[in-house]
Amino acid sequence: MIHRGTYDGTIYHNPANKFCIISVKTTDKDVPQEARSTRRHKDHLIRFVATGYELPRTDAVELELDGEWKKGKYGMQLQVEQWHEIVPQTTSGVEGYLASGLIKGIGPALAKQIVSRFGVETLDILQNHPERLLEIKGISENRLEDIKTSYAESRMLQDLMTLLSPFKITPKTAQKIYQFFGPASVDILKKSPFELCQISGFGFLRVDAIVQKNGGDLRAPMRIKGALFWALEDSKGKKGHLFLTSEALQKEAIHLLNAKIPVPSLRLHEQEVSDVLQDMILHGEVVSVKGGIYLPRVFAQEDETARRIAMRVVEPPTPEKIEQILEQVKREMGLALSSKQEAAVYAAYRHNLSIITGSPGTGKTTVLKTILEVYRRLHPQGEIALMAPTGRASRRMAESTGVDKAKTLHSILGLASEEDEMKRSDTQEPLSADLIIVDEFSMVDMWLANKFFSRIKGGARVILVGDPDQLPSVGAGNVFRELIDCGLITVTVLDQIFRQSKDSLIAYNAKFINEGNTKLYYGQDFVFMASDNQAEAAERIVSRYCREIEESGIDRVQILSPFRSDGAASAEQLNEAIREVVNPFRSAEEEVKIGIKVFRVNDRIMQTKNTAKVSNGDLGFIRYIKNDENGTRVGLDFGVGRELEYGIEDMVNLDLAYATTIHKAMGSEYETVIMPLLKAHTVMLYRNLLYTGITRAKKRVVLIGQKQVLFMAIHRNEIGKRNTLLGERIHLYYKAYARRAGIPVPADLEKELKHAG
Numbered sequence: 001m002i003h004r005g006t007y008d009g010t011i012y013h014n015p016a017n018k019f020c021i022i023s024v025k026t027t028d029k030d031v032p033q034e035a036r037s038t039r040r041h042k043d044h045l046i047r048f049v050a051t052g053y054e055l056p057r058t059d060a061v062e063l064e065l066d067g068e069w070k071k072g073k074y075g076m077q078l079q080v081e082q083w084h085e086i087v088p089q090t091t092s093g094v095e096g097y098l099a100s101g102l103i104k105g106i107g108p109a110l111a112k113q114i115v116s117r118f119g120v121e122t123l124d125i126l127q128n129h130p131e132r133l134l135e136i137k138g139i140s141e142n143r144l145e146d147i148k149t150s151y152a153e154s155r156m157l158q159d160l161m162t163l164l165s166p167f168k169i170t171p172k173t174a175q176k177i178y179q180f181f182g183p184a185s186v187d188i189l190k191k192s193p194f195e196l197c198q199i200s201g202f203g204f205l206r207v208d209a210i211v212q213k214n215g216g217d218l219r220a221p222m223r224i225k226g227a228l229f230w231a232l233e234d235s236k237g238k239k240g241h242l243f244l245t246s247e248a249l250q251k252e253a254i255h256l257l258n259a260k261i262p263v264p265s266l267r268l269h270e271q272e273v274s275d276v277l278q279d280m281i282l283h284g285e286v287v288s289v290k291g292g293i294y295l296p297r298v299f300a301q302e303d304e305t306a307r308r309i310a311m312r313v314v315e316p317p318t319p320e321k322i323e324q325i326l327e328q329v330k331r332e333m334g335l336a337l338s339s340k341q342e343a344a345v346y347a348a349y350r351h352n353l354s355i356i357t358g359s360p361g362t363g364k365t366t367v368l369k370t371i372l373e374v375y376r377r378l379h380p381q382g383e384i385a386l387m388a389p390t391g392r393a394s395r396r397m398a399e400s401t402g403v404d405k406a407k408t409l410h411s412i413l414g415l416a417s418e419e420d421e422m423k424r425s426d427t428q429e430p431l432s433a434d435l436i437i438v439d440e441f442s443m444v445d446m447w448l449a450n451k452f453f454s455r456i457k458g459g460a461r462v463i464l465v466g467d468p469d470q471l472p473s474v475g476a477g478n479v480f481r482e483l484i485d486c487g488l489i490t491v492t493v494l495d496q497i498f499r500q501s502k503d504s505l506i507a508y509n510a511k512f513i514n515e516g517n518t519k520l521y522y523g524q525d526f527v528f529m530a531s532d533n534q535a536e537a538a539e540r541i542v543s544r545y546c547r548e549i550e551e552s553g554i555d556r557v558q559i560l561s562p563f564r565s566d567g568a569a570s571a572e573q574l575n576e577a578i579r580e581v582v583n584p585f586r587s588a589e590e591e592v593k594i595g596i597k598v599f600r601v602n603d604r605i606m607q608t609k610n611t612a613k614v615s616n617g618d619l620g621f622i623r624y625i626k627n628d629e630n631g632t633r634v635g636l637d638f639g640v641g642r643e644l645e646y647g648i649e650d651m652v653n654l655d656l657a658y659a660t661t662i663h664k665a666m667g668s669e670y671e672t673v674i675m676p677l678l679k680a681h682t683v684m685l686y687r688n689l690l691y692t693g694i695t696r697a698k699k700r701v702v703l704i705g706q707k708q709v710l711f712m713a714i715h716r717n718e719i720g721k722r723n724t725l726l727g728e729r730i731h732l733y734y735k736a737y738a739r740r741a742g743i744p745v746p747a748d749l750e751k752e753l754k755h756a757g
Helices: 091-098 108-128 130-135 141-167 171-191 193-198 204-213 221-239 246-258 270-282 296-314 323-333 339-350 364-378 391-401 409-413 419-423 446-453 479-485 506-514 534-552 571-582 687-694 707-715 726-740 747-756
Strands: 002-014 019-026 046-053 062-072 075-086 287-289 292-294 353-358 384-388 435-438 461-466 490-494 526-530 557-561 591-594 597-600 604-607 619-628 631-637 643-647 654-656 659-661 670-677 697-705
Touching: 002 046, 046 062, 075 141, 091 108, 108 130, 108 141, 130 141, 141 171, 171 193, 193 204, 193 221, 204 221, 204 246, 221 246, 221 270, 246 270, 246 292, 287 296, 292 296, 296 353, 296 446, 296 726, 323 339, 323 364, 339 353, 339 364, 339 461, 339 490, 353 364, 353 479, 364 384, 364 391, 364 435, 364 461, 384 391, 384 409, 409 446, 461 479, 479 726, 506 687, 506 697, 526 707, 534 557, 534 571, 534 670, 534 697, 557 571, 571 654, 571 659, 597 619, 597 654, 670 687, 670 707, 687 697, 687 707, 697 707
Parallel strands: 046 075, 353 461, 353 490, 384 435, 435 461, 526 697, 557 659, 557 670, 670 697
Antiparallel strands: 002 019, 002 062, 019 046, 062 075, 287 292, 591 597, 604 619, 604 654, 619 631, 631 643
16 A cells, blocks of 8 residues: 655664664545544644655655555554655755755755756756766765765665565665675566575575566576575585585575475476576586586685695795704793694795694694794894784784784785675785784685685795684685695694693693593583573573672673574573673663664673774673764773774674674683583584684683583584585696696695596
């Protein structure tokens, strides 16, 4: 049902997803009686409530709202599915529209000038001849571009939302589509909608629902392509695969294609999918290598990374005589390096690329400090770059090595994320550093590894440090393990425990867990508390947390749960339970609500997205909440002098952080870690998850749950293999480059390469 009216005020607005509830005034007598406001108004107009996404909140335009009347908690409301702005065709109406803030770059004063010049033809000028706005004093070429972009984006997003709103797709998703396809978005949505499956997070079944509702052909090649694209994208996101075998890909695509077809005779067959897949291979829409099917961009990432690594391995290193300097450094720093630690130092200067691995406490930091000190003495003017995948890991690296600053890979490379790559163009200039050390390299996925290796200049020394027994990268690929296993890069494995004293049990138990040994040591710094169910465990976790923060401080204790949101012992529910004890409600002025999230002054929070000043995973505290005529401002303290002020729009990138998931804690370190281990978590519990969780702790681990679940996790080492050919491709490129350089290829590798074809 369509109703016309004018905006009359905002009842609710969620900046996170742009959902709003507004009051609308109208003369429309078709508004149901029970939907009308009972309050009397001087203008005698009818008022009703409308709900929807990104509804215009300005009275400068008339609104045409198309939707259904629904009875909600607060009475009858119009649930808007589509809407249009109707700008009054008068100079005052057009001026009001331009001055409303809907178009960036145009304020009230400029709106007046524009309308004075063009009158009622202003919108036609804006739509068809925007260059004429340069006739207006104060509009530069740059400002004109801002106006054109904002106007075009506004119209495009409105058209997209008009097409998508019946399918409950949010404005945020519409913006994602626009950022990927640009001005072609509406055309693609109408003519080849399954191209949306190229966008990470945009599922086939959602697109298929749109297409089928609009009379799409179940057997259209376009639909089959969409299922194949999505199967590859989905396996990359959920399972970390860079490719799927042809058989597995077709099986998954058929499952998707037939999922919503109840009539057996209408379902698609294997041959139909196979024919389309072969056509896609022929036209380069996917890449087929040794029976594996890749998305082209993913294949390019793996192939280019392999090529660059092989070049680096073949490239002859600059000889460095470090024996005397190393002895001086050891003597002056009072170091007694083990044979393996010393081997790691020598490897760093004998090769352009080397790897150091080891669990916590095995002396990796000592090796790095030694390498750095030797380098400073060899090359006083040389440039050093220390980096890690996360902000916390990079800061810990700087603190432990005594270097002034270490940075995240994303910040050094000028990146946001793979998903954001479509929105920005990052520089391809080589990094200027002569010595590059990357810690926590097991967290680096294929996309980030490709970006990293593409930016290293010739002759630079690169040292990768990490623990391959931790969880693999969140993103696709298994880069660190592939580099270690390829056999062409010098790897030093540190396995002697140094860091903790013999009375500290964390490092020893970590070693036992890695070996599948359930005979752990328990004591003051490694505690097990029995609990039979989630509710009981949650109570004990809250109690123990309060005790630990009283002893150590709230910023040194972290709860790590295997689950984010399922059950009383999940991270989300533990956050709420703990907050009610350590930071209870005081007043509405000290709270801010962002969608379903509530934040309070003094809350412990985590940043969930990289920005220029804070990194994904950084922890901090809310220091104040201000509400005034300029809106809501929230003061945050992320430590190390990083005190920031966020608006509501920035708060969507925060979570409570009294508890978090083990995955989210990768690259971090805490004094004390408290971890639930319950039957409800068994689907997630593997040896590497348990190992990653306990190795986040420096001084104490508290496990709360069931012993049999702990033992099960220790024994459960059948980690799902990720489909990647990085190691094999490194071998292929190495063979080619080595022969070109006159370097003999090892016989076993030659045999392996012949077998690989």
